[in-house]
Amino acid sequence: MSDWFTIDKIDSNTFIISEYRHWEETHCYLLNGSERSLLIDTGLGISNIYDEVIKLTDKPVTAIATHIHWDHIGGHEYFPEFYAHKDELNWLNGEFPLTMEQIIEMVVDRCDLPEGYDASKYEFYQGSPTRVLKDNDTIDIGDRSIQVLHTPGHSPGHMCLWEKERGYLFTGDLVYKDTLFAYFPSTDPKAYLNSLERVSLLPVRRLFPGHHSLDIKPEILIRMRDAFRELQNKGKLHHGSGKYDYSDWGVWL
Numbered sequence: 001m002s003d004w005f006t007i008d009k010i011d012s013n014t015f016i017i018s019e020y021r022h023w024e025e026t027h028c029y030l031l032n033g034s035e036r037s038l039l040i041d042t043g044l045g046i047s048n049i050y051d052e053v054i055k056l057t058d059k060p061v062t063a064i065a066t067h068i069h070w071d072h073i074g075g076h077e078y079f080p081e082f083y084a085h086k087d088e089l090n091w092l093n094g095e096f097p098l099t100m101e102q103i104i105e106m107v108v109d110r111c112d113l114p115e116g117y118d119a120s121k122y123e124f125y126q127g128s129p130t131r132v133l134k135d136n137d138t139i140d141i142g143d144r145s146i147q148v149l150h151t152p153g154h155s156p157g158h159m160c161l162w163e164k165e166r167g168y169l170f171t172g173d174l175v176y177k178d179t180l181f182a183y184f185p186s187t188d189p190k191a192y193l194n195s196l197e198r199v200s201l202l203p204v205r206r207l208f209p210g211h212h213s214l215d216i217k218p219e220i221l222i223r224m225r226d227a228f229r230e231l232q233n234k235g236k237l238h239h240g241s242g243k244y245d246y247s248d249w250g251v252w253l
Contacts, residue, residue: 045074
């Protein structure tokens with residue numbers, strides 16, 4: 001399964017670990033500091049991301065989930081030290097709002113599974129974080145400081161990670177090219193707009209999404225914010241109002 005992940009380099013101590021063999025094309029990000037490393041999301045868990053991470057750092061690794069969805073915590077079992085937001089702790093403790101059958105169906109959907117992989121044994125990670133995060137917390141990994149931005153909308157405890165010194169914004173599932181999901185009962189379209197309002201004000205130099213194209217510029221934050229504002233003004237920013245296409249991205253409400 002060594003060809004499951006694709007590695008890209010952002011700078012000398014920041015890497016992208018991607019899963020292009022699944023339709024969601026999940027991206028995880030490894031930030032290496034002078035004292036430790038931070039792994040933002042751990043992917044689907046179909047293949048062992050730890051084996052890739054240890055090729056890229058010799059520091060102790062902490063995993064952080066932008067949010068507690070299966071495609072972002074699949075590799076958490078390999079990282080005993082991990083952080084999560086306080087508003088999604090129940091999802092790590094048996095209260096996730098989907099069944100295992102539903103999760104497995106989405107894991108195997110449009111996926112080039114490794115030969116011999118048994119999807120029936122797939123597990124949705126459960127556990128207790130070593131640190132519970134809240135808005136504006138800071139994560140210091142030695143010569144690098146990452147700020148936690150609580151950005152609900154896609155999920156209640158969704159977080160973006162902001163490295164001000166480098167102008168890096170890791171957006172998880174709040175922002176990416178393709179269809180944004182805001183129709184699940186656990187999503188909140190109005191909170192989504194508030195989160196876009198917040199991140200659109202940041203002096204972002206480079207934006208790193210949780211899925212799909214890495215050719216994504218910070219200006220998309222403004223376009224998404226303005227589109228959500230327009231939907232709100234038209235009374236359409238609510239569950240069930242439909243799908244909206246904006247050329248290189250869309251939203252399903």
